[in-house]
Amino acid sequence: LFSSANLKNGGRPPLTYQSFVATAGEPPKPVMEKYSELPPIGDTGGYELLPVPKLEELGYGDLSQEYIPPFRGGETEALKRMRESLQDKEWVAKFEKPKGDPSAFLKPATTVLSPYLKFGCLSARYFYHCIQDVYRSTKTHTKPPVSLAGQLLWRDFFYTVSFGTPNFHQMEGNKICKQIPWRENGELFVAWRDGRTGYPWIDAIMIQLRKWGWMHHLARHSVACFLTRGDLVCMIYTIARCILFV
Ligand SMILES: Cc1cc2nc3c(=O)[nH]c(=O)nc-3n(C[C@H](O)[C@H](O)[C@H](O)COP(=O)(O)OP(=O)(O)OC[C@H]3O[C@@H](n4cnc5c(N)ncnc54)[C@H](O)[C@@H]3O)c2cc1C
Structure with missing residues (x-):
């Protein structure tokens, strides 16, 4: 969402959600350039092109025997899923994360957009600004940290702290992680x-x-x-x- 949150706050990541929100400010608009054609295959702009792994290498066997998850990949699917979530304006305006039912199975209590955001099928900025459009058309709406927009701020809070904290992905050498003598079993x-x-x-x-x-x-x-x-x-x-x- 934000390109400069780490540069503010003296180069140190804010360590509370509230201070992150205050430091980060409002995220910029998404880049909406349209490309009519893709670069030719082989032109990787100087980057090494990794081969697409085979399904067997990802641990799958005979696909006809595999359980296929209900979430299809891709940008088209991501945009469809986002629009379906946002068309229920009342749901968006009243969204309060702690009140969602984690056992709701057929229709999950949240958007299930995290895999699409993670794999770059959906722009976090675009999603954030589409939520703001819904807020503008409703009388009231919930606020961060529990609101839907507040969820995307959690995401960026996580990225900001993880980027600015050495060894954030592990306990050892991570200054903001409680040191625990784990039992191995x-x-x-x-x-x-x-x-x-x-x-x-x-x-x-x-x-x-x-x-x-x-x-x-x-x-x-x-x-x-x-x-x-x-x-x-x-x-x-x-x-x-x-x-x-x-
Ligand atoms: C133990 C644990 C592990 C987690 N692991 C991951 C992970 O590997 N990847 C991941 O994206 N999120 C992770 N989360 C955060 C959160 O649970 C998921 O992002 C969320 O459940 C995804 O579902 P959704 O897209 O329906 O969320 P929604 O509630 O619809 O939220 C919209 C988007 O906001 C972001 N978001 C929401 N909550 C959080 C949060 N607490 N922290 C950071 N971003 C958030 C996600 O990108 C999400 O897609 C983890 C949380 C916990 C407690």
């Missing part, structure tokens, strides 16, 4: 990865990830906490909260 890890923990909610989500390549945000929290904090710790935490706050 390959068997339990594989059970978690393959949806064989015996906890139906956790297993269902991991199977959804394996089959669809996507899961709801709150489902990601569930499986991530289950892996890193353990269900027992979470249960104790929930009971403690009930005792403290009820």
Whole structure:
């Protein structure tokens, strides 16, 4: 969304969402140039062209036997999906991320545009400004961090902090990551990865990830906490909260 967020704030990434939003300001409009023809094959502009991997190399066998996820790839599909989400203006205006149902299966509670954004099928700026167009046509709308536009700000907050923090992708050498003496247990890890923990909610989500390549945000929290904090710790935490706050 933003090209210069890292240059502001003295070159240091803002470490809270609110300070990121205040620093980043309003994202620029998307670049809308149209190209009538593609550059000739072989003209890579000096970049090395990597070969397209074969399906077998990606771990797929006989495609007729494979489960095909419901999300088709490509820009046309991305734009269609975005327009379908945004045509329900009331839904967009009232969007509050924490209130979405992570178990909504046939019609997910969020846009499922993250794979399209990740693979460059959809411009984050274009999506952001289309949301703003919807906001202009509604009387009121929710605000960041829970609003739909606020979700794209989370995305850029993540990229800004990860770009500006050495070793952000790992614990070691990462100054803003809590240092934890992890226990290694390959068997339990594989059970978690393959949806064989015996906890139906956790297993269902991991199977959804394996089959669809996507899961709801709150489902990601569930499986991530289950892996890193353990269900027992979470249960104790929930009971403690009930005792403290009820
Ligand atoms: C443990 C964990 C792992 C995650 N892993 C990824 C990941 O690998 N890739 C990824 O794109 N997002 C990740 N997220 C963030 C978020 O869960 C997904 O972006 C979101 O669920 C994608 O679904 P959607 O497109 O329907 O989101 P929507 O709610 O429709 O949001 C629209 C877009 O905003 C962005 N967005 C929304 N929430 C976040 C967030 N919290 N942080 C950053 N960007 C956000 C995404 O690009 C998303 O497509 C993770 C969150 C958690 C808790």
